[in-house]
Amino acid sequence: MSTSDPNTGFQAPPRPLHARALETTRRALSLAALLVSASLPAACTALSETGADGGLGAMSADELEGELMAILRALFPDLSDAELTEIVQKLDAEQILALRDELEAARDAAVTFSDDLFKSAEERVADRETALAAHNGGYPAALDAVGLICAADGAPNGARVSLSGVFAEGMPFDLDAAGVQVTVDGEPRQGQLRCARDGEPLDIVFLVDITGSMRDVIHGVRASIGRFVESIGASGVRGTLSVVTFQDTVGVDVEFQQPAPEDFLERSPFHPPVNIADADAVASLEKFVRRLEANQGADLPENLSGAIDFANSNVIGERDGRPNVIGVGGDDPPGTRPFPTLKNRRVFVAFTDATFHGDASRPGNSSLDPRFVPRRATEIAASLLRTGTVVHVSDPSWVDDTMTPAAAEVVDADFFARATGGVGEDLVAGYSLVDLELVVVAKDEGLLDIALDRIISTACDYEVQGAVPEGAAVDVTLTNGQQTTTRSLTAVGF
Numbered sequence: 001m002s003t004s005d006p007n008t009g010f011q012a013p014p015r016p017l018h019a020r021a022l023e024t025t026r027r028a029l030s031l032a033a034l035l036v037s038a039s040l041p042a043a044c045t046a047l048s049e050t051g052a053d054g055g056l057g058a059m060s061a062d063e064l065e066g067e068l069m070a071i072l073r074a075l076f077p078d079l080s081d082a083e084l085t086e087i088v089q090k091l092d093a094e095q096i097l098a099l100r101d102e103l104e105a106a107r108d109a110a111v112t113f114s115d116d117l118f119k120s121a122e123e124r125v126a127d128r129e130t131a132l133a134a135h136n137g138g139y140p141a142a143l144d145a146v147g148l149i150c151a152a153d154g155a156p157n158g159a160r161v162s163l164s165g166v167f168a169e170g171m172p173f174d175l176d177a178a179g180v181q182v183t184v185d186g187e188p189r190q191g192q193l194r195c196a197r198d199g200e201p202l203d204i205v206f207l208v209d210i211t212g213s214m215r216d217v218i219h220g221v222r223a224s225i226g227r228f229v230e231s232i233g234a235s236g237v238r239g240t241l242s243v244v245t246f247q248d249t250v251g252v253d254v255e256f257q258q259p260a261p262e263d264f265l266e267r268s269p270f271h272p273p274v275n276i277a278d279a280d281a282v283a284s285l286e287k288f289v290r291r292l293e294a295n296q297g298a299d300l301p302e303n304l305s306g307a308i309d310f311a312n313s314n315v316i317g318e319r320d321g322r323p324n325v326i327g328v329g330g331d332d333p334p335g336t337r338p339f340p341t342l343k344n345r346r347v348f349v350a351f352t353d354a355t356f357h358g359d360a361s362r363p364g365n366s367s368l369d370p371r372f373v374p375r376r377a378t379e380i381a382a383s384l385l386r387t388g389t390v391v392h393v394s395d396p397s398w399v400d401d402t403m404t405p406a407a408a409e410v411v412d413a414d415f416f417a418r419a420t421g422g423v424g425e426d427l428v429a430g431y432s433l434v435d436l437e438l439v440v441v442a443k444d445e446g447l448l449d450i451a452l453d454r455i456i457s458t459a460c461d462y463e464v465q466g467a468v469p470e471g472a473a474v475d476v477t478l479t480n481g482q483q484t485t486t487r488s489l490t491a492v493g494f
Helices: 016-033 040-050 063-077 081-090 091-140 212-234 277-288 302-314 377-386 416-421 438-440 446-451 453-458
Strands: 144-152 159-167 180-182 186-191 191-195 202-207 239-246 270-275 315-318 323-324 347-351 390-394 461-463 475-481 486-489
Touching: 063 081, 063 091, 063 475, 091 212, 144 438, 144 475, 144 486, 159 390, 159 475, 180 486, 202 212, 212 277, 212 347, 212 438, 212 446, 212 453, 212 486, 239 277, 239 302, 270 277, 302 315, 302 323, 302 347, 302 377, 302 416, 323 486, 390 416, 390 438, 390 475, 438 446, 446 461
Parallel strands: 202 239, 202 347, 347 390
Antiparallel strands: 144 159, 159 461, 180 186, 180 475, 191 461, 239 270, 315 323, 475 486
């Protein structure tokens, strides 16, 4: 993150520090790589002679294991001894020392970025409460959906009105079929209402930016996943939960407790979908999040569009002019592997403190590796509409950039919320319900504190009968017997 708040004048440290940290990491790993081919005793002896290992080579096997455990315990304080023992059994001493050098260098920069974001977030949350006091805390004062879109493909039954987060006077509201009326170009249309609370399964995917300034955000996500799952399950929502991380890379499925990826690519591990009702599977996902790091990042924008395309379509960029489906063919970026196909209606929740690389970003004007340049953002948005995917974006309220990716190198992450009917665009006094500052500050409550459970559990789709042409005028009227609200939309084609 390297940008300023026009209202407070907050200036985050420039991203070149990340680049310098990455170069330090590369040098450290290059030195460590010279030792990989040596046996453990010989390597430890050589390290001891040069002082590089602090005397590990003079230790017995038991003493060496104990010292390596101590290094890992300091390096990964959130992991259990059982998890640390697992790492010791998988890695040799040189690899553990390389991890230490790499992660410590990256963390030095990450702490600076994250601490500055946290200070700004505390101030912004206080300002936010004041600004929204006259606006019902940012919630609709009357019956309304906080996210709304009509997607139409021109087929006889190809129109879908997606309503994300239905509230009345600040409280979540459960719609029923009688409470929704739709007209298309002034003509009343019948349709079928399908809501998350009715048991229709959802595939919920957390897309997490893991660059340096996101350290406190990851703590917030980590602390609240269990409570989020408990709350969303109690609301009647069924389905799966998964996590996809991203920096400028995506799909590089190498955890931070493993040796650096090939070519020193940034790590971007993911966790496949788990059943929300499966406690053991959810515990595995929580363990995955607990092992995440927030480091590196060479410039301001990140590869959010690539992460969305990967989670939705298992695609990373293009090859020979066509979407590059991972696992099909032999030209996939090193370290990547396929993301499982999602089978249900999809809800993506992106956490990022940065913009994303627009269509004009190419190697030479950004840090994007050619192998990770995503498809055009409008193509990705169209694929989201085809699969019925809604994207909620939790980003800083004060980051407001262009939303026209075709003409820009740097684009506001809220583009994907606007394009899919999700929540994220800062509409009420410059704030949304899911501002990233809330996640940063509310470490213990995290996701629940930004109302995600209520937004997701009250979401509905209204399947409109009959063809709806692109550009048609669509009026959606909601009623609860006491209040009536009509929203006017333009049908978006895909």
